[in-house]
Amino acid sequence: xxxxxxxxxxxxxxxxxxxxxxxxxxxxxxxxxxxxxxxxxxxxxxxxxxxxxxxxxxxxxxxxxxxxxxxxxxxxxxxxxxxxxxxxxxxxxxxxxxxxxxxxxxxxxxxxxxxxxxxxxxxxxxxxxxxxxxxxxxxxxxxxxxxxxxxxxxxxxxxxxxxxxxxxxxxxxxxxxxxxxxxxxxxxxxxxxxxxxxxxxxxxxxxxxxxxxxxxxxxxxxxxxxxxxxxxxxxxxxxxxxxxxxxxxxxxxxxx
Numbered sequence: 017x018x019x020x021x022x023x024x025x026x027x028x029x030x031x032x033x034x035x036x037x038x039x040x041x042x043x044x045x046x047x048x049x050x051x052x053x054x055x056x057x058x059x060x061x062x063x064x065x066x067x068x069x070x071x072x073x074x075x076x077x078x079x080x081x082x083x084x085x086x087x088x089x090x091x092x093x094x095x096x097x098x099x100x101x102x103x104x105x106x107x108x109x110x111x112x113x114x115x116x117x118x119x120x121x122x123x124x125x126x127x128x129x130x131x132x133x134x135x136x137x138x139x140x141x142x143x144x145x146x147x148x149x150x151x152x153x154x155x156x157x158x159x160x161x162x163x164x165x166x167x168x169x170x171x172x173x174x175x176x177x178x179x180x181x182x183x184x185x186x187x188x189x190x191x192x193x194x195x196x197x198x199x200x201x202x203x204x205x206x207x208x209x210x211x212x213x214x215x216x217x218x219x220x221x222x223x224x225x226x227x228x229x230x231x232x233x234x235x236x237x238x239x240x241x242x243x244x245x246x247x248x249x250x251x252x253x254x255x256x257x258x259x260x261x262x263x264x265x266x267x268x269x270x271x272x
Contacts, residue, residue: 057239062246065239074228079247081223082213085141086251089148089216090209094202097153101160101198106190118157126151127215139220147219151212152205159204163197164190199263206259210252225251 046058217226
């Protein structure tokens with residue numbers, strides 16, 4: 017029993033150990049000039065910049081602005097994607113009407129719309145939210161569409177034979193069967209929202225992690241650029257972890 021507990025403790029420490037080893041190797045490589053410290057400053061310098069940005073309030077303001085934009089775009093894009101995915105996956109005429117248009121736009125990356133978004137919506141928050149919503153839409157729609165399409169037709173025929181109406185079939189069979197696919201698409205969409213965020217904040221932002229990375233590039237502050245990149249990574253990882261924990265304990269508790 018003590019050996020089993022020790023093994024569990026070691027397994028839980030492995031992720032922390034791998035991150036610590038990464039930063040240690042990075043620090044040593046910078047200090048012993050294996051990499052150019054001017055362009056890739058050591059973690060100690062990056063951490064010092066992080067503390068300075070926290071002390072000035074800069075990092076807090078940038079993080080709040082980025083999280084707000086990411087969540088607004090993610091929820092907007094996901095809501096539209098789930099509705100359309102349920103329609104195109106379940107209804108033939110909706111699939112014929114909407115799927116060709118969606119498939120036409122799906123290969124176009126969000127960053128390609130940056131100039132048009134600025135032209136259409138100006139320099140406020142709207143173009144940023146639009147770009148993030150656009151990026152998050154497609155993975156959520158695709159997973160929802162596929163999830164609805166994989167519902168076993170035997171279940172549908174059996175429900176009709178038992179007298180279930182269209183509403184009962186949809187909410188009692190189709191939606192529960194597609195839910196794991198929808199959750200997988202939402203989890204993917206969260207990551208995409210943070211990826212698109214950087215491009216979105218180049219459309220005339222005055223705060224945000226993407227904006228800070230761009231501004232730090234103009235003044236040759238690689239340490240601040242790395243702070244912004246690391247914060248994006250941390251926020252994305254935390255958002256994914258929280259989403260997984262919440263959905264596994266609520267929506268998908270029967271799977272685990």
